[in-house]
Amino acid sequence: MSIRVADEFSDITASFLAELTGGGVEQSMIQPGAEPSASTVTGYLENDAELEVNRKKILHFIQHLTGEKPQASFAEIIEEDWGKNWKKHFKPVRITNRITIKPTWESYRPGEEEIIIEIDPGLAFGTGLHASTRLALSLVEAAFAETNKPQTVLDVGTGTGILAMAAAFLGAPRVTAIDNDPDAVVCARENVSQNRLDHAVGVSGADLEEFPGPFDLVVANITSDVLTLLAPILHRIMAPGGKLVLAGILAGEQAQSIRQTFGTLGLRLKQSPIEGEWQAFLFSS
CATH class of the missing domain: 3.30.70 (Alpha-Beta Plaits)
Incomplete structure (x- = not known):
């Protein structure tokens, strides 16, 4: 169908x-x-x-x-x-300058310095094919391109674990991925193991409140209404000089509201790319 x-x-x-x-x-x-x-x-x-x-x-x-x-x-x-x-x-596809997403059942030979993330989506969101996930991945990569690379990362609403794994592959030694969907937690754990990242990425179904931080990088690819609701917590758990990547936001009214909400908290906007109807944000504290 x-x-x-x-x-x-x-x-x-x-x-x-x-x-x-x-x-x-x-x-x-x-x-x-x-x-x-x-x-x-x-x-x-x-x-x-x-x-x-x-x-x-x-x-x-x-x-x-x-x-x-x-x-x-x-x-x-x-x-x-x-x-x-x-x-x-579902075939291998280059998402950013360095990151390629491939399904677990496809063979692929990576190029020099190319990062390969193997994904079996199961019932969870996040294969890298959707614009919001691509935008989030590009901003995660941008966060690691700066001099002070994030050492501690929190991925809120991890889905398949794709953003958490990208952070680990880009160099973060300690990544926490959380989701309130039990299917997503199972899927993310399997993908983390498939990519041999158990040493760097921990997946949990616990509530956001149980992770006080501080985190050098916080990533959340969820809906704009939830991002607005979580704004004070996301801001609080950011480390001084930390970065925040937000995605899952429609360009236009939703994006304007998110920019105002997080700007009011004192965060500085660094990047805000748009793809089709979707927009994402990279803030710093």
Whole structure:
């Protein structure tokens, strides 16, 4: 089942499909520099007695989410493993100047000084294909390009663990990755082990309040409303001279609100790249 939705609804649609089907979900890859207005989300439904019920659930969810009639198409896959079919479209891709994301099942030969992060997304968000994740990765890389490289890092809402692993590969010896989704915690731990980063990255399902810091770099790729709610805590746990990367923010009103909220706390804006409908921020204390 493939659904065409506005880019701002892509992540929540993928999460709903993953939860309903219990299988892999494919989000159409958006090439860096492109400015699409919509994305295609594909999920795989088992052809059983629940097929029609689940199909109606999905269509109802999309219509309620977007307020419009769903643009959906259906195709039957014969004699294929529907739970793994989506993997055919997830290929190695260069995300930043140094970072390449590759699925665990693909072979790839890295270039000189190229960082390879192996990802098995499972049910968690963060393959590097979505613009918000790419923006966050580019700002994490920028934070490590400065003279005072972060030594302690906190990744809030880690998902697959992709940002935490990037920080470790870029040189941070102590990285903490947290998420309140148990599936994400399991997925992130598996990805950390797959990338042989257990010595540097610890994954936890504990609440943010249990990590007082201070951290040289705090990263949060989540929704703007949650970022606004967490703003005082994120600011408090930053080390003097520390950096803060925020992503998952739509350009426009959301971005303006985030800039004002964190600027009011005394943080200085260093970078604020935009890709398509998404914007990210790098602040310093």
